[in-house]
Amino acid sequence: MQVNPRSLTIGALVALTTLGCGGSEGKDSPSTEPHDSGLETGQPGPAIVWSTALSADTRGAWLSVWGSSADDVWIVGGQPDAGVVLRGSGPSFSQQTLPATVPILNWVHGTGPDDVWVGGVQGTLLHFDGTAWTDLSLPVDEAIWGLYAVASDDVYAVGGTSAWGGDTALAMHFDGAEWTEIPVPSELGGPTNLFKVHGVSATEIWMVGVGGVAMVGSGLDFAPAPTGVSADLVTANAAFGPLVVVGGRGTGVVMEGDGTGGLHATAQANAGLSGVMVYPSGVAVVVGELTYSGLYNIETDELVDVLGSTNDILHATWGTPGAMMYAVGGNLNTSEDHFKGLVLTATAPQ
Numbered sequence: 001m002q003v004n005p006r007s008l009t010i011g012a013l014v015a016l017t018t019l020g021c022g023g024s025e026g027k028d029s030p031s032t033e034p035h036d037s038g039l040e041t042g043q044p045g046p047a048i049v050w051s052t053a054l055s056a057d058t059r060g061a062w063l064s065v066w067g068s069s070a071d072d073v074w075i076v077g078g079q080p081d082a083g084v085v086l087r088g089s090g091p092s093f094s095q096q097t098l099p100a101t102v103p104i105l106n107w108v109h110g111t112g113p114d115d116v117w118v119g120g121v122q123g124t125l126l127h128f129d130g131t132a133w134t135d136l137s138l139p140v141d142e143a144i145w146g147l148y149a150v151a152s153d154d155v156y157a158v159g160g161t162s163a164w165g166g167d168t169a170l171a172m173h174f175d176g177a178e179w180t181e182i183p184v185p186s187e188l189g190g191p192t193n194l195f196k197v198h199g200v201s202a203t204e205i206w207m208v209g210v211g212g213v214a215m216v217g218s219g220l221d222f223a224p225a226p227t228g229v230s231a232d233l234v235t236a237n238a239a240f241g242p243l244v245v246v247g248g249r250g251t252g253v254v255m256e257g258d259g260t261g262g263l264h265a266t267a268q269a270n271a272g273l274s275g276v277m278v279y280p281s282g283v284a285v286v287v288g289e290l291t292y293s294g295l296y297n298i299e300t301d302e303l304v305d306v307l308g309s310t311n312d313i314l315h316a317t318w319g320t321p322g323a324m325m326y327a328v329g330g331n332l333n334t335s336e337d338h339f340k341g342l343v344l345t346a347t348a349p350q
Contacts, residue, residue, distance in 0.1 A: 047295035047304040048285065050327065050344040053091045057341035059084050061330030063315045064107040065343075070320040072113050075328055076105040076120075079339055080163075083120050090324065090345070098126065099133040103164070104339075107196070107316075109147045117155060119144030121162045125179075138179060142166030146196035146235075148205065152176060158207050160193030169194045171207060173220055180220060187224045188213050198236040200243050208233035208245055214263055226262035229253060233263075234273065240280040240321060242298060246273035252288055254296055254303060267303040269294055275316040277325070279349040287314035287327045291342075295349070312342050319348030 054062075060078035067073035071089045078084035083105035086093040103121045110116035114130025123138035138144075143162035149155045153176025160169040169191040171182035184191070194209035203218045206225070210232050214225040227233065233247040233255070245255040245263055252269030254276075271292035278284045284296045291308025308314070313332040319325020325348035330341040 048293055048306045048346050050293070050306075050346045052342070053326075053345050054093075054341060054343035057330070057343070058338065059095070060104065060341055061315070061332050061339035062086075062328035062341040062343060063105065064109075065316050065318045065326045065328045066108045066110065067318060067320065068110060068113045068116070070323050073318070073326065074108045074110075074116060074118075075326070075343065076108045076118050077328070077330070077339070077341060078104045080104050080121075083118075083124070085118060085126075096128075096133070099135050102126065102135075106143065106145050107147045109149050111149050111152060115149065115152050117147045117149055117157075119147045119157055119159070122164050123159075125157065136179075138172070140166065140170065142168070142170040144170070145193065146198075146207075148197045148199055150199055150202045150205075154202065156182075156197045156199075156205055156207075158194035158197045158209070160191070160195075160209070168192060169209060169213075171197075171215075171222070182220050182222055185215060185222065185224045188215065195233065195247075196235045198238055198243070200238045206236045206238075206243060206245070208236050208247070214245070216261065223261070227255065227264075228262070229255070229265055235276050235316070237276045237278050237284070239278050241278040241282060241284075244276050244278050244284045244286075244296065244298065246276045246286050246288070248272045250289075252286070252292075254284075254286065254301075256298065266301040267296060269303060270305055270307070274313060274329075275327070277317045277319055279319075279321050281321075281350040283349045285317050285319070285325065285327075285349065287317045287329070289313050289333070291329070291344075293317075293327060310342075314342070314344070319346075321348055322350045323348055 062077040075086040083102040085096040105120040116128040118126040121143040123140040144159040155174035157172040191213045197207045199205045212227045212229040215222040231248040236245045249272040252273035254267040255263040258264040271289040273288035275287040293306040295304045314327045314329040317327045327344040
């Protein structure tokens with residue numbers, strides 16, 4: 001797929017989309033409603049000790065990380081007109097040779113080393129079968145912000161508007177042969193973006209997006225899910241436990257299922273949140289603006305802050321329980337001409 005590069009500075013790109021995790025479409029930082037309802041606020045502490053694996057990486061910002069195992073980890077991102085995929089583990093990663101010139105890549109997910117999906121702007125969709133890459137990009141202007149693979153014949157993609165175009169939120173399902181559009185419920189008011197998708201089970205798939213929008217279902221049948229917030233919901237995860245959703249700008253919000261088909265806010269963070277990973281021990285690692293990270297206790301709703309020391313955004317996190325975890329991001333909130341990537345590692349919770 002050939003892409004027509006746009007002469008956008010990072011600042012311009014961020015102002016329009018922040019690559020699916022920043023800005024609020026011209027609004028001030030959205031509320032995580034309500035602020036005085038007894039939600040646990042973050043407390044500083046040495047809950048996570050990060051080491052730097054890559055810093056100021058000129059290949060681009062890193063927007064997603066996922067692994068089929070502890071030794072097979074995938075990181076994607078790049079520059080606005082040049083997507084990059086890394087594969088490896090620990091501090092050692094090699095750059096993949098992609099099938100064509102592709103723009104920046106936003107998300108990666110799969111079911112194993114021979115079934116890996118990557119999505120990017122302008123409908124970019126790439127699939128790796130263990131041997132070769134195939135370009136299965138959609139003929140749309142909308143960006144693919146998130147992917148979730150239940151099985152090789154049961155894959156979801158979400159997205160929406162970006163600096164390259166597009167008019168509306170995008171939700172798609174792959175049945176092993178073709179991609180089919182998922183109707184977005186009219187009750188959601190025609191949102192411009194769905195940012196991420198993740199499953200609690202094969203029949204309980206959650207999609208979250210701009211302005212507190214959420215929907216839940218499976219296949220082509222999804223229903224709106226009330227959230228009670230106006231904050232952008234950026235990422236959902238239920239890797240080894242219950243669903244945890246994060247988002248917000250400036251002030252982050254953590255949400256869980258309310259038991260009635262919706263979500264409710266359970267904690268606030270001292271920075272906007274972009275990434276989350278749930279671990280078997282009942283804790284979730286959250287990451288976000290200003291290299292913020294935090295350790296969230298799902299049972300008690302307590303959030304322990306790990307305050308960052310740079311202006312970089314940590315966009316996503318993934319890890320192997322009790323082994324290594326990763327947080328990836330970069331200078332996504334600057335006016336510099338090129339993205340620079342950041343990869344941190346730490347010991348993951350059990």
